[in-house]
Amino acid sequence: MPSTVIRHFSYRPEKRALDVEFVSGRRYRYFGVPEGIASQFASAFSKGRFFNTRIRDDYPFEELDGDDAEADAWALVQAYG
DSSP, rough: OOOOSEEEEETTTTTTTTEEEESSSOOEEEEEHHHHHHHHHHOOOHHHHHHHHHTTTOOOEEOOOOTOHHHTTSOOOOOOO
């Protein structure tokens, strides 16, 4: 089901980093996310609900700006919406 909140996300298992772009265009990187949580997020029926209950307040994060070259070169990006 397409998310009304999350536009794209990608996960880098070697860094345990989850990058999330919201429909607003704001992008964030969440650190220390276990691969199992990222996998559950990818398969969740409601990405927004899963994000809010299992990721948002549980992992440190940073906001990515438009100048972040690594963020622009996302690998394994999955689009929803």
